């Protein structure tokens with residue numbers, strides 16, 4: 635009985651993983667409503683959410699992202715990808731367990747609308763604007 639139940643569950647889990655949050659390139663473009671304001675970016679993680687779904691950095695210059703993980707005992711990171719398919723990682727920040735803060739140093743990026751997420755919880759994501 636247990637084996638049958640598990641066999642039914644596994645495809646559902648795989649499907650959920652494959653689909654992720656269902657964020658598409660168009661969704662990311664729609665989220666990309668923020669503009670760069672300096673080279674010291676900030677983001678907070680709490681309740682399995684980031685406090686913003688849009689981060690922005692100036693093009694062609696290194697910048698920092700300070701991530702404040704406010705969740706006691708919960709790991710989070712920030713990673714930047716070319717797009718929601720996550721095929722090309724532009725930056726992968728170290729995962730830290732809360733409550734803690736980390737400042738990532740990110741190399742200069744070309745102008746574009748990219749995608750960021752927490753790799754531990756891909757449903758925590760947003761647009762990453764470089765211009």
Ligand SMILES: [Cu+2]
Nearest residue numbers: 710752754755
């Ligand atoms: Cu996370």
